[in-house]
Amino acid sequence: MSAVRSASRALQIFEVFGVEGRPLLLTELAPSIDVPLSSCYGLVQTLLERGYLYAVSRRRGFYPTRKLHTLSTAIVAKDAYLQRLLPHLEQLRDAVSETVIVGTRQDDKVLYLDVLEGTQTIRYSACPGDFKPLHSSSIGKALLSVAPGDGVEALAGKADLAAITANTITDRDRLKADLDAGRARGYFTTSGENVADVTALAVPVEIDGMVIGIALAGPSYRMEPAMDVLADRLLRTVGALKAAAS
Amino acid sequence: MSAVRSASRALQIFEVFGVEGRPLLLTELAPSIDVPLSSCYGLVQTLLERGYLYAVSRRRGFYPTRKLHTLSTAIVAKDAYLQRLLPHLEQLRDAVSETVIVGTRQDDKVLYLDVLEGTQTIRYSACPGDFKPLHSSSIGKALLSVAPGDGVEALAGKADLAAITANTITDRDRLKADLDAGRARGYFTTSGENVADVTALAVPVEIDGMVIGIALAGPSYRMEPAMDVLADRLLRTVGALKAAAS
C-alpha cells in the first residue's frame, strides 16, 4: 500500500489528542502512536513550526492550537455538495429520530462522508471517515446494487466475504439474492450483519454525477417494527434531494 | 530546521482545500502545494486510506470528508485551558467590540492560540496558528517584558530586529525603553509597527503556570483615542482570569 508514513503519523497525533483531550508530553505521545521518540520529536517540531501545536509550557506537554479547527471549519463551510444535502438530511433525522448516514464507495469499502446521529440515548453512533464493509452494511449493499457489471462478482474476486458477525452473508449467491430482494423492495437492509443488534436500511442515489448511499440506522428492536415507515420517509427524502438537484 | 516534509505537505493539502473550497483534481492539487504529481498521488492515497479525503467521483477530484472537522471539534471541546478563558474573553470582546487575541511565545515568535474577531466590519483579522514577530507585536512585547534574564538582549543576539514597517523599532535600546514604558504603564502597545494602521495593546498573564499574552487590536483611528478605556477593560479581564484560576 502506498501510505506515506509521516503524513499518516501527523494525523495520528491529532487523533490521539482527540481521544486524550489534554496536553501530552513527547514521551506520552510517542508510544501512543507507536513511534520512536526521536521520530515523534521531528513530527512535533513540524506541527509546532506550522502553528498547529503549541508547547503548554516547558516540560508540560503540547496541545493543538485552534488552527486545525479554523481550517476544518472553513473546509466544511465550503463543501457545497454535502451542504446542500444537509437540510434534507436533518429533516429526515428529526422525523425518524434515528441516525442518518451518507456514504460512498471507496475501493472495496464504504466510506462514511457524514453522520447525523439520532436524537435518542440508545442510537447508532459512528464518525465521518469511518470505513464499513461493502457486503454487510446497508449502504454497501445499496452501492453494490448500482455498481457497473456484476458488483458482487467483482467484489468476491478480490477477497472472500468476511464474516463480521454470525449474521454476515458470506455466500456470494445469497448476497446476490439479498440485493435482488432489495431492488424489488426499493431499499437495502442489514440486520446484525455488521454490528450485532443494529438494523439499517439504505438507498443509492446519484446526485450531481456522484453516487452516494443514504442510510437510516438504529437498534434492531426499534428499527424492525418500523421498517415500512422508515423506508417511506427515507425514500421521500431521496425524492426531494433528486428534485432539488435537477 | 527539522520539518518532516510529508507531514507538512499533508497539512498543506488541507490548507489548499480551505482556500479553494471545492473538489480538486490531483493535477490541480500537486502544483498548488508545489509537489510533483507522483508525490501528491501518494499523499492523497494516504489521506483517502485514512478516511480524511474522498473521491467525488472518477476524474472529478477529491474533497475532505468531515472526519477532520469531527476530530478538531473534539480537540477544541476538550481544551480545558482555553475553554476556561473563553467566557471572559468573549465578554471583553463584546465590551470593546475589537479583536481579542491570546498568544504565547514559541521560540522567537509569537504564536496566536486563539483569535476572537471584533464585531465591526473594519477590524483586526487573524487566525489561530499565525505567527507574529516578538519585537513588533503587542503580545510579543508583553511576553518579552516577563522573559527571564534580559529578553531583549537574548532576542537581539539571534537575529537583528527586522523592520516590518517603517514604524518598527529596530534599535535594541529603543525597544528596551519601550518595554520600560510599558511596564510603567501596565500594558504594552504597538502602533503600526507590525501592520500599518493597526494599534494593539497587550498584557502578559501567567495562568496555571503558562505564560500567555492577551491583546486587543484594531484600526489605529479607533484604538488610539480609546487606549485608556481599552486598557482598563483589558486589565479588568486579566484580573478576573487570575482570580478564577486561583
Next chain:
DNA sequence: TCATTTGTTTCATATATATGAAGTTAATTT
C-alpha cells in the same frame, strides 16, 4: 472508429527521512 487530450497510476532509483543511541537540560530528591 480512431486519434487526441487529460488525468491517474506505476516503478526504479536518487534522495531525504526515521531511528537507536548518546548527549543535554532542568527539575527533584538525597
Next chain:
DNA sequence: AAATTAACTTCATATATATGAAACAAATGA
C-alpha cells in the same frame, strides 16, 4: 550541593520515501 531522574534534543547512518519518466485509462472530438 551533589546525585538522580525525567524529559527533550542531536546525530550518523540504515532505511523508507519522493520523484521523473513512462505507462495506462477514460473521455472527448474528428
